[in-house]
Amino acid sequence: MVDNAQLIEDLSGIVGQGSVVSGENDIAAFAVDGKIPRAVAYPKNTPQVSGILRYANEKNLGVVPWGSGSKICMGNPPARLDLVVCTRRMNHMKDVDVANLTVTVEAGVKFLDIQARVATEEDRCYLPIEELTRQADEMICSDRSHSGCFLPIDAPYSCSATIGGVIAGNSSGPRRLLYTLPRDLILGIRFVAPTGEIIGSGGKTVKNVSGYDISKLMVGSAGSLGILCEMTLRLLPLPETMETLLFSFGAFSEASAFAEGILNTRLLPAAVEVINAGAFEYLGIDPATGFFPGAYVVAVALETFTAPAQRMRNELKARARSSGIPDPAVFGEDAHRLFWLGVSDLNPAAAQAHPRMLTLQMNYPISRWIDTVKFAVDTLTAAGIAHTLLVHAGSGVCGINLLTGAEEKTAASVQKLLDRCREFQGNLVVHRAPAELKPALPVWGSPGSDFPVMKRIKQMLDPKGIMSPGRYVGGL
Amino acid sequence: MNSSGGASIRPQIHFGCLGATLNPGGAHNTDGMPPGKPPREDTMDTQHLIERLQQIVGADNVLSSDMDLELYSYDSSLERARPDVVVLPGSTEEVSKIMALAHTEKIPILGRGSGTNLTGGTIPIRGGIVVHFSRMNRILEVDFANRTVTVEPGIITLDLQNQMAKHGFVYAPDPASQKVSTIGGNFGENSGGPHCLKYGTTTNHILGAEVVLNDGTVIRTGGKSQDNPGYDLTGLLVGSEGTLGLATKIILRLLKAPEAYKTMMAIFETIEDGANTVSEIIAEGIIPATLEMMDNIVMKAVEKTIKVGYPLDAACVLIIELDGMPDGMDEKAELIMQICRRNNVREVKVAKDEAERAVLWAGRKGAFGSVGQVRPSYLCCDGTVPRTRLPEVLAKVIQAGKKYNLPIGNVFHAGDGNLHPLIMFDDRNPDELHRVHQLSTEILNICVDAGGTISGEHGVGLEKLQETHLIFNEADLAYERKIKRAFDPEGLLNPGKMIPETAGPAR
Numbered sequence: 001m002v003d004n005a006q007l008i009e010d011l012s013g014i015v016g017q018g019s020v021v022s023g024e025n026d027i028a029a030f031a032v033d034g035k036i037p038r039a040v041a042y043p044k045n046t047p048q049v050s051g052i053l054r055y056a057n058e059k060n061l062g063v064v065p066w067g068s069g070s071k072i073c074m075g076n077p078p079a080r081l082d083l084v085v086c087t088r089r090m091n092h093m094k095d096v097d098v099a100n101l102t103v104t105v106e107a108g109v110k111f112l113d114i115q116a117r118v119a120t121e122e123d124r125c126y127l128p129i130e131e132l133t134r135q136a137d138e139m140i141c142s143d144r145s146h147s148g149c150f151l152p153i154d155a156p157y158s159c160s161a162t163i164g165g166v167i168a169g170n171s172s173g174p175r176r177l178l179y180t181l182p183r184d185l186i187l188g189i190r191f192v193a194p195t196g197e198i199i200g201s202g203g204k205t206v207k208n209v210s211g212y213d214i215s216k217l218m219v220g221s222a223g224s225l226g227i228l229c230e231m232t233l234r235l236l237p238l239p240e241t242m243e244t245l246l247f248s249f250g251a252f253s254e255a256s257a258f259a260e261g262i263l264n265t266r267l268l269p270a271a272v273e274v275i276n277a278g279a280f281e282y283l284g285i286d287p288a289t290g291f292f293p294g295a296y297v298v299a300v301a302l303e304t305f306t307a308p309a310q311r312m313r314n315e316l317k318a319r320a321r322s323s324g325i326p327d328p329a330v331f332g333e334d335a336h337r338l339f340w341l342g343v344s345d346l347n348p349a350a351a352q353a354h355p356r357m358l359t360l361q362m363n364y365p366i367s368r369w370i371d372t373v374k375f376a377v378d379t380l381t382a383a384g385i386a387h388t389l390l391v392h393a394g395s396g397v398c399g400i401n402l403l404t405g406a407e408e409k410t411a412a413s414v415q416k417l418l419d420r421c422r423e424f425q426g427n428l429v430v431h432r433a434p435a436e437l438k439p440a441l442p443v444w445g446s447p448g449s450d451f452p453v454m455k456r457i458k459q460m461l462d463p464k465g466i467m468s469p470g471r472y473v474g475g476l
Numbered sequence: 477m478n479s480s481g482g483a484s485i486r487p488q489i490h491f492g493c494l495g496a497t498l499n500p501g502g503a504h505n506t507d508g509m510p511p512g513k514p515p516r517e518d519t520m521d522t523q524h525l526i527e528r529l530q531q532i533v534g535a536d537n538v539l540s541s542d543m544d545l546e547l548y549s550y551d552s553s554l555e556r557a558r559p560d561v562v563v564l565p566g567s568t569e570e571v572s573k574i575m576a577l578a579h580t581e582k583i584p585i586l587g588r589g590s591g592t593n594l595t596g597g598t599i600p601i602r603g604g605i606v607v608h609f610s611r612m613n614r615i616l617e618v619d620f621a622n623r624t625v626t627v628e629p630g631i632i633t634l635d636l637q638n639q640m641a642k643h644g645f646v647y648a649p650d651p652a653s654q655k656v657s658t659i660g661g662n663f664g665e666n667s668g669g670p671h672c673l674k675y676g677t678t679t680n681h682i683l684g685a686e687v688v689l690n691d692g693t694v695i696r697t698g699g700k701s702q703d704n705p706g707y708d709l710t711g712l713l714v715g716s717e718g719t720l721g722l723a724t725k726i727i728l729r730l731l732k733a734p735e736a737y738k739t740m741m742a743i744f745e746t747i748e749d750g751a752n753t754v755s756e757i758i759a760e761g762i763i764p765a766t767l768e769m770m771d772n773i774v775m776k777a778v779e780k781t782i783k784v785g786y787p788l789d790a791a792c793v794l795i796i797e798l799d800g801m802p803d804g805m806d807e808k809a810e811l812i813m814q815i816c817r818r819n820n821v822r823e824v825k826v827a828k829d830e831a832e833r834a835v836l837w838a839g840r841k842g843a844f845g846s847v848g849q850v851r852p853s854y855l856c857c858d859g860t861v862p863r864t865r866l867p868e869v870l871a872k873v874i875q876a877g878k879k880y881n882l883p884i885g886n887v888f889h890a891g892d893g894n895l896h897p898l899i900m901f902d903d904r905n906p907d908e909l910h911r912v913h914q915l916s917t918e919i920l921n922i923c924v925d926a927g928g929t930i931s932g933e934h935g936v937g938l939e940k941l942q943e944t945h946l947i948f949n950e951a952d953l954a955y956e957r958k959i960k961r962a963f964d965p966e967g968l969l970n971p972g973k974m975i976p977e978t979a980g981p982a983r
Contacts, residue, residue, distance in 0.1 A: 146759070193955060216711025304801075425701050427701070457707060461959075
C-alpha cells in the first residue's frame, strides 16, 4: 500500500498542489461514520476525478465521494477509507437552458443555487430568495425567463445539499406527490467509473433511447458505482400560485382520515403531508403567523395556476368545514416557501438538539399508509421513544427521527417497523445513526430477490470494490 | 465490413404497398448466412430443441414450420432473419424453464411482442429461440388504491388503456403503435409518443417488474412500494431492448384521468412562426399535454387521404392540447391563441367538443399512413434535439433533402424535440435507396451536432448500431458491454443488438 507522503505527492500531481489535504484537522472534518480518511482531494473538473479514480483503482484505495456531507451518514460504516473526494470545486453550471427547460450542472453545485439561477428576472424563486441571494448573488443572470423556472425536486437538506448528493441519494420530499422523483427528472449524466473512465449517457432531450439508461443506475447509487460529475435535469415553469393550507388535528386518526379524503378527490395538490407536533417544533415557523399546531398537522401544498389553486383552496376548506375541522391557516408565497424549506431541513434542525438521533425512512404501498404509520406511532410510543414524523401521504413514504428514548430498545423497535413494511413488500432504510449502533441496525432494510443482480453489477463495474467500500445495500 | 452482428446498417424503412415484395435476405434464405454471422456454439439439434420446448409449454405452443419461422423473421424494420423455433409460453414458470434451457444449451433467445419495432430489435439474427408473449396477455391485478395495474407483457397497450379509462384512470405512454404494440415491447424499447414533454416516457410509468434472468432465475425489481433500497434495476431494464432479461410481469403507474381537455389547431405561413409559438407557450409557463407539428408536404398528403380541411398552401399546422383541471383553462387557451396571433398565425381553431377534438387529431394520427400514399416508400428518422434547436435543425434537414434530391415530410413532436423526417422514395430505384441511406445518416449527424441524439423513441436495435458512435465514445460503449455482461455473460439474450460488439470506425 502506498505510504501517506507518496499518496499526497501522487494526488497533487493530479489535482495540483493545495488541492489535496492531509492535515489532522483537515481530514477529521471528513470522517465517515467515525473513520478518518488519509487524505481529501478537491478536483476541479471531470478529468481530474478520472485521474484520481484511475490512481485509486491502481493502488486499491477506498474512496468516498463527498458533496456537502449532508447525507454522508447514509450507509454502513465504510469497510476501508483512504480518500475522500470532495466535489466542492466542481461548482459550475455548464448549461442553463430555461427555454429548453433543462440545466446541466456540475456535481458540486448547491441545490439552492440552481433554484436561484433559474428564478424570474424579478427574483421570484421556488425557494425563499433571502436565503439565496446571500449564497448566489453572482448567479443572478440576465437570461432568466420572465415566468421563471425551478428544479422540481423537494430535496431534504435543501440549505446545504449539492446536486450531486441529491442525485446520488435519489432524494425527495413531500412535493414528490406532484413532481415525482429525481430518477424521473434526470435526462443525462457524466460520471467517472471506479476504474477511471469518464462515462456519458443521455443528454438534453426528454426522449432518448440510445443505449442503456445508465442515469437510472447511477441515481440513488450513493457513491458505490463511481463519482457523479455532471448531470442534466428537467426544469418546470414556476407555478403561478404557491400556497400552503395547514389543518390542525388532535389525533392521528383524524389527520389521516382527512388527508386520505383529499387524495381520493380529483384535485392535484403538490403535497399532502402529515406532520406530528414533535416535527413541527423544528420547522422554525414564526409564531407571528398565528398558527399553533395540534398533535398532528396536515399541510397541503398548492403549486399551480391561480384558478385551479383557488378551486382547490375552496374545496379543501369546504371539506374541512363539513367535517367540523377548524379553518386552515393559509401560507402564501414567502410563508409557503419558508414552510417547505423548514420541512426539508427538519433533520439537521432536529439533529442539532439531538446529535445521536436516528433517521428512518419507511416505504410501503400507498394504500397501506395509514395502518403502517399508525403501527409505527404505536410501537414508538409504547417503547417510550420520542419521535418526529413526516408522512408523505399519497407517496407511500414516511420519514421518522427517533430523538430520545431507551437506546437499548431502539434496535428492536426499528426491526419491528421493518418487519411491518416487509409484510407489504415495502422496506425501511436507516438514513442516520450513531456509527457504533449501525452494526445492530438494518441500515438498508432487508434485501430483495434482485440483490444478486446488484452484486453482479457492482462486481463487474467496481472489481476491486474501491467505491464507498461496504457502505451500500447488502454491504456492496 | 466490420462484424456488427452481420446486420447491414440501414435506417428503418416503412414500406408502403410494396413491402411484401421486398425481401432483403435473411439468415436462412438461399443466400445463406449474412456476412459476419458467427456460427452458433450450441450443439443441440433443432429437432431435439423442439421436443424439449414442447415438454415445457405443450406441443401446440411450439412453432417450427417454414411458414411460422418466416412469420417471425421480420418486424417493422427492413431486417430479416429466421429463428430456429418459436415458443409461446403461458406463465413465468415456463419462461424460466425456457431460459434455463437456452442457457444450458447456449442457444440465443429473444423475447417479443407484436413486432412493431422500427429498428430491427426483434429480428433473431443469430437464430435460436423466439419467445412470443402473445399468450401472456392478462391484466393480473388492478389496484386503484395504489394507482397501479399489474399486467403480463403480451397485453396490447391500447386494450389496457381502454380498460383503465372506464374507471377514470390513465396509463400515460401512448406510442403511435399503441393499437398493436404490447406493454412488454414498450418496456423493452422505452416507448415515447406525443405526451412526453408533460408526462415523460414509458420508464417514468413503470414501477416494477418480475424478470426472468439469463439462467432462468426469477427476480422482482421495484414494486408497488416505491423507494426500495438498492440500484434502480427497473430503470435500467426499461429500454434495454430485451438484452438483459425478459419481463414476465410489469407493474404500471396509473394517473387520475384529467378532468378536462382543450384542443387547438393553428395554421402558420412559416415553420419558424410555428416553432416560435411553441417556445413562447412554454416560456409563458404553460406545459401543454401535446404540441404536435406537421409541415406542408405532410398536410398535403393528409388532405389527399383523410380530408381534415388543411389549407394546401400553408407551411405548417400545430396541434396544441391542454389537459388537467378545467379551472382557468379557457383563459390559458385564450393566451395561447394570442401567442399564435403574435406569431402571424393564419388561422386558429378550438375544438368545441369531443367530436371536433377527434377531427383535429385525425390528421395527425393519419399522417404516417397518408405519406405512404404519396410515394411507394418512406423512411422515418427518429433524431431528437433540444426543443429550442428545432427551427434551425428543421431548416438543415430540408436543406439536406434538397442536396440528395429527395422529398422530406416533417411530422414531429415539437414539445419534446423529437423529429420524424419522412424521406419519401421509390425503393425500386436502387440509386434513390442509396441516397436515402446517406441522407438519413446525414440527418442524424445534424441532430447530434445540435446537441441531440440518434434515437428519441425507436431504439438502436440493429439499424443504428453504427450511429451509436456518433454519440458514444469507446469508453461509453465498453461500459455498456460490462452492464450487458453482468446480466448475460454468454451473450445469449437478443444478441447483436443495441451495442456494437466491436470498436467503431476511427473518427
